[in-house]
Structure formats: structure tokens, C-alpha cells
Amino acid sequence: MNEDIFKKIKKGNKEAFRHLYDEYVNYAIRTAKAITRNEELAKDAVQETFIRVYRNISSYNSTLSFGAWFYRILVNECNRLLNKEKKTIPIDPSSVEMLEASKEDATDLYEIIQSMSDLYRIPLLLKYIQGFSEKEVAEILDLNQNTVKSRLFNGRNLLKDQLALIEMGGK
């Protein structure tokens, strides 16, 4: 994403913003779906993220990569909507399209990741979906890079163990 686009967006240029939207929306939706496990919440989170990005683009500071800044807003928005949803429980289970998987039911790596605690789940999702580096995941989640490194390491080990169990069960 070049500086020119940001300048145009700051001036309110809709085409420039649409360009940014087209570039980011696909993976933003995937990330939000994976974090919220709910298509409706994911849609709201992505929508609100782009609105916030547009309205606050002048406060974006280039010491952080735009991707990290964007995904920080997205992850915060997903968490905000999930917290809001928790407060208004009971949730009608039929309305939740992607329920949390349990370890016992997990049959593929996606489900294994979804059965993990957010501590490991979210860094792993960011790493796998967008290919973010440890440094970028740390920037997005506002964590120390070593913390992220250890969470990714532990998360991957959990993933390996569960995968081995599934494969043993299949044989």
C-alpha cells in the first residue's frame, strides 16, 4: 500500500479507499470468521474495522506497518463484538454458524486450533492466515515478541500432539 493511497484516503477519496478495501477485505473476512467463529459477527467486525480505518487514517503512524495497524483494529473489533455477545447471552445456538470445536470432535487442524485457548489460537490464526511474522503478530496483539514466540511454539506443539493422536486413531 503506497503513501499516495493514504494521502488520497485522508482527503476523502472514495476510489482510493475502495482500492484499499479490495486489497484487504478477503483476508480480513477470513481472519474475522476464524476469530469469531461466527459469520454475522465477522461481517460486523470487518465492516466496523474499515469504517474505523477510514475515520482514523490520519492517526495512522508509519512506525507500524499498515497491515499490523489494520489487523490490530480488526482483532480488537472481533474481541469487542465477542465480549458484547457474551454479555447478551443466552446466544441462540442455531444462530452461531461456526461453533467452537472441542478437542474430542476435532478432525482437522482447523478444528484443533479452534479448540485451543485464545492465547494460542489467535497468534496461530494470524500466522497461518496472513503469514504474519512473530514481530508483526506481537505488534498486532500488543505483546512482547518473545511472548508471541513462546505462544506460537507452544501452540504448534499442541497442534502436533493432537494431529499425532488423530493420525493414530485413523490407523
Add this chain to the structure above:
Amino acid sequence: MDQMDERAKKEILKHTEDSSNTLQEDIWNHIDQELFQEKKGKKKSKIIPIIIVAAAVVTLLFSTQTDTGMAFIKQIKDLFVPEKQITQSIEGTEEETDVILQEGKNSEYIIYIDEERYKLVQGETFDIITTKEPLEEKYPEVSMKIEQFKDKTSEEMLAMLEVKLPTEYTNVTATETVQDPLEGYKLHGISGSSWDSPVTNVYILDNKNGGSFVITEKYFLEAAEGHGARFYAMLQQFEIIQ
């Protein structure tokens, strides 16, 4: 990336595919409506120019107790409906609330107040909106202070408050430029993460006359979606009278 990582990536992407193919366009339509269509149709200036300069001078010279002062207040009030209903989102639920027109110190701004819950108290140097009924002692302060600094620009106030706020709150987030509920700078601070942790939002806006308005909200974490949301909705009705 090893084989497991590649497989994990592939499976995540498969599970998060846009099955409908319409989601991206749906989201864009909402964004377009919110950011670009409303702007064309509904967006109004937060500054209400009133060509009654003479009356403004008179107001500064005479207190609101004089007949002339009172007449000016009436002229301002006549420009706005005295009472209206707003829709605000409180804890995820849309709520219709009746709000009453109030003018601030020296009639330099107007705001609509939810008078069922709050009152506007005019002070010597600032106005403050507080709960109508005093809160129990266990609750931290809930208030919204509106103060004008006629000789300090919003940038000058921002520089001062960016230094001051971290001395009062343990966690102060990066300054944002916001359009909602007001156009200006927003500072946010919080101390702690328990239900009663004090929270502040400070909005700094240009008074379009070389000075600035500073609006300081104070509430506590658990009240973010209650008092916090109500303050937000009231601020959306704030207008500077120039």
C-alpha cells in the same frame, strides 16, 4: 513452514472461504452508506454560524439576567427544537431517549441532555454534566466536563493533555483523530481492568475562533456501555455557536 504448517494454512483457508461470494459486496455497501452516502445527505456542520454579531457582543456585555441577554438566549434556543428523541445503543439494545436542549456557558454551545438521568451544572470556568441522582460512594466519578479555552488552539491543548493524562491514568492509548461523536482529537485513558476502574475520554475540538473546547468524560469500566454510551450520544448533539 513445515508440512504441518502448510496443511494448517490450507485447512484454515478452506474453512473461512466466502461461500456466498456476496459478503464482500454486502460489507462494502454498508461501508459506502455509512461513510460516503450519509456524508452527502445527512452530515451537517458542527458549527452553526449565526449572523447576530451585535447580539453576541451584547451578550458578552450583559449577563443573561438582562432583558437583552435573555432575548439573545431565546434567539439561539429558537434555532433548535427544544426537545427531541434520539436513538442510542445501550448495551447492544437500541433505546429511544427524550433529550432536552440546553445551552452552555455564555451560550457558546448547545447540547441536548437526557434529563431523566443527567443535569447540566454551569460553573465559573466550565460546565459539567453529572448524574441527576448522586451515585453511591462505591462508584467512581461519572461526569462530562465541557470547557472552552479561547486562547489555546486544539493542537496546543492536545500537546498539554498528552503529557497530563498519563500522570492520571496508567494506560493511555494513542491519540486518535475522530469524526464521531465530534470532529477533533480523542484521548483515552484507563487505570486497571476491574469493574470500577476509572476511564476517561477527552475530546479536543477547534472552536473555529482560534481557541478550543475540551470535553472530558469520566466514568468507570463497567459503565462503558451505559454512561459511556449515553455521553457519546449526547456529544453527537453538541453544536458550537459561533
